[in-house]
Amino acid sequence: MSDKETITEDTILEDPQCVQVPDDYDLIYERPHTLTDTKFHYCPGCGHSTAHKLLGEVFQELGIQEKTIGVAPVGCSVFAYDYLDIDMQEAAHGRACAVATGIKRIHPDKYVFTYQGDGDLAAIGTAETIHTINRGENILIVFINNAVYGMTSGQMAPTTLPGMVTTTSPYGRDISDVGSPIKVAELIAPLPGAFYVTRQSVHTAGNVRKAKKALVNGFKYQRLNKGTCFIEIISNCPSNWKMTPLVSNEFIENEMLKYYPLGDIKVPSREDLTEPKAEEEAK
Ligand SMILES: Cc1ncc(C[n+]2csc(CCOP(=O)(O)OP(=O)(O)O)c2C)c(N)n1
Numbered sequence: 001m002s003d004k005e006t007i008t009e010d011t012i013l014e015d016p017q018c019v020q021v022p023d024d025y026d027l028i029y030e031r032p033h034t035l036t037d038t039k040f041h042y043c044p045g046c047g048h049s050t051a052h053k054l055l056g057e058v059f060q061e062l063g064i065q066e067k068t069i070g071v072a073p074v075g076c077s078v079f080a081y082d083y084l085d086i087d088m089q090e091a092a093h094g095r096a097c098a099v100a101t102g103i104k105r106i107h108p109d110k111y112v113f114t115y116q117g118d119g120d121l122a123a124i125g126t127a128e129t130i131h132t133i134n135r136g137e138n139i140l141i142v143f144i145n146n147a148v149y150g151m152t153s154g155q156m157a158p159t160t161l162p163g164m165v166t167t168t169s170p171y172g173r174d175i176s177d178v179g180s181p182i183k184v185a186e187l188i189a190p191l192p193g194a195f196y197v198t199r200q201s202v203h204t205a206g207n208v209r210k211a212k213k214a215l216v217n218g219f220k221y222q223r224l225n226k227g228t229c230f231i232e233i234i235s236n237c238p239s240n241w242k243m244t245p246l247v248s249n250e251f252i253e254n255e256m257l258k259y260y261p262l263g264d265i266k267v268p269s270r271e272d273l274t275e276p277k278a279e280e281e282a283k
């Protein structure tokens with residue numbers, strides 16, 4: 001499209017990136033350079049997109065792009081390594097915590113995190129998750145809870161709400177048959193190795209800001225070498241929930257948050273937050 005053509009709401013752009021921003025506009029937001037130019041494959045309204053964007057912003061603002069290694073899961077976010085412009089390692093389904101343990105032990109000076117869905121972390125990877133946190137591995141776990149196995153078309157997950165209809169619970173989750181949804185954050189918080197445990201969401205602008213703050217803390221605390229940080233993010237899966245993005249936000253607000261209340265579950269004490277003294281580090 002030439003610069004002279006007028007863009008109206010009916011104009012179909014071949015590539016929206018070719019829109020020229022008038023000179024008198026102030027730039028108030030820019031895509032973080034820690035995200036690659038690859039377009040996300042996520043469905044409209046999917047919480048993974050927002051979570052990726054937040055990670056990119058946090059890497060940029062903390063200046064840790066070159067010092068961070070992420071472990072990508074199996075699930076809809078399996079291509080996280082294509083989007084986050086940092087060093088990344090793919091892990092087999094459920095094994096991200098074990099892989100991150102190895103990476104962090106070899107590279108203690110790097111910021112290491114896993115990014116995992118609920119099927120990945122709370123079903124197939126339950127053992128890895130619990131033992132990694134119990135050992136207090138000095139990593140950050142980012143746990144995307146969308147209450148279903150998103151990638152494989154929305155089967156029931158350990159996190160599926162009571163009564164929630166999924167492809168494998170067509171009459172709704174029957175807790176007398178399959179048990180209650182597991183609140184992973186509350187389950188792991190009492191472990192001595194858990195340093196910081198919080199539950200956030202990305203369904204409103206305010207919650208996006210809070211989730212970002214939690215991620216900043218999660219990475220900063222890794223400098224202290226005092227245990228595992230665990231950040232759960234309640235996330236939308238509009239496609240498998242069979243909802244529009246807007247209605248899926250309402251579902252989070254009215255249903256998900258009743259069962260998974262937001263907020264900090266375990267926070268470090270003031271004493272915990274003191275950096276190791278130089279002489280102790282030298283020992
Ligand atoms: C060992 C193994 N079992 C099963 C699968 C099939 N599988 C791929 S993704 C997935 C579910 C992913 O769900 P979740 O972790 O919640 O991620 P989401 O897609 O919801 O983000 C399953 C069961 C697999 N790839 N490997």
Ligand code: SF4
Binds near residue numbers: 041042047237240
């Ligand atoms: S299926 Fe769900 S989790 Fe997967 S990309 Fe689509 S909305 Fe996101």
Ligand SMILES: [Mg+2]
Binds near residue numbers: 119145146
């Ligand atoms: Mg999921």
